[in-house]
């Protein structure tokens with residue numbers, strides 16, 4: 426016994442001094458290290474804000490990858506955090522793409538709210554995991570309050586429920602997963618949760634507009650239905666799903682012996698920000714007994730705007746919906762929600778793990794959120810939205826949405842008036858697809874010209890725009906999510922586009 430005690434003491438004394446200094450805990454020296462580290466990190470971010478005035482530095486892939494090739498292969502202790510932060514400036518921060526910059530108008534990345542950054546400090550320090558009550562306690566109720574709030578804004582009935590997810594892709598997956606299992610439960614003597622899919626599943630068909638998000642196809646493949654189960658429905662000249670074409674597609678698939686199970690309406694398509702006619706789609710879903718999912722990953726933010734929320738009319742009739750808070754609620758990645766009309770749907774994917782969410786706990790009414798999620802360990806992303814809403818309220822956020830949409834509409838008109846652009850859409854939210862065609866009759870390859878412009882803009886870094894393809898033709902795209910951007914900024918961006926376009930002509 427004495428010998429054992431002696432051996433233990435020896436082991437303790439062999440530990441290097443300050444072995445545990447890196448761990449976040451209540452010890453005075455650890456607390457001091459934490460505080461100093463966070464302050465140094467904030468300074469590095471402030472430095473980034475002060476030194477980077479453009480959305481991108483213009484660094485090339487080769488330049489950045491060369492810096493990484495010079496790093497040692499192994500990691501050894503010895504650098505202070507300050508040195509690591511200095512190195513990080515070189516490796517990452519100096520060339521990071523700045524979504525907060527007024528001239529970042531490329532993809533669906535929003536500027537973020539300062540209250541969310543305060544929340545991030547707590548989220549990462551406390552490190553709550555949202556899967557079970559015994560890991561999250563009050564965090565569960567914060568998430569539940571926000572779910573309730575969103576359900577109310579969607580207009581779902583009392584029985585509805587939801588959960589935070591990692592993004593629109595995961596939320597869309599949950600929509601299709603429940604759609605698939607709902608159909609199987611109602612039509613086959615098979616429990617997909619236990620037995621997998623019936624043989625007929627190869628004939629299942631899901632309808633969505635031809636300009637809907639690619640995650641629907643990827644998710645269909647992951648769900649064992651295959652990408653071919655997704656039937657693209659033609660859109661009208663506003664890039665909205667044509668309900669007559671939807672009905673035709675449903676009838677056609679049935680006549681081929683296939684089995685329609687679901688329809689997805691998009692509220693805010695990725696390229697055009699168009700919104701499908703949700704009420705009409707809901708009517709067809711009811712007539713043909715299809716699950717109706719609304720992908721409002723982009724358009725979800727309209728629920729905050731008194732001026733624009735009518736555009737989402739019909740979402741309240743859906744069976745499930747996706748809303749990305751990290752797109753139009755000005756939240757940092759990740760923050761998204763999946764919502765369903767009836768909380769009992771989640772039973773299709775129910776699993777009781779004895780160590781986490783036992784049956785007994787459920788009977789006791791313990792709110793274990795893992796039941797509703799396809800993740801297990803899950804970040805407390807809800808806290809960011811919570812701190813935002815408690816600090817700012819909803820009205821000011823709604824104003825941000827209104828300003829963003831207003832800017833998009835004025836930008837679309839400005840582009841048309843310049844006479845050098847073909848503009849494909851007038852934005853329902855804030856995405857504009859267009860291309861530079863200064864002289865319609867020139868023999869220049871318009872796709873090559875616009876591909877060149879986008880790349881030249883990125884290489885220069887003064888303003889970032891995106892590109893996409895429509896009918897196999899290359900177009901440029903603005904996605905306007907920054908309420909601080911003004912029409913004069915957009916005019917400057919357009920001048921850069923014209924300058925690069927002009928250079929292309931000079932060199933070709």
Ligand SMILES: Cc1ncc(COP(=O)(O)O)c(C=O)c1O
Nearest residue numbers: 533592593594638693695722723
């Ligand atoms: C309409 C739509 N749905 C889904 C997604 C996927 O969202 P996430 O990137 O958050 O997974 C996107 C992303 O741009 C989108 O635009």
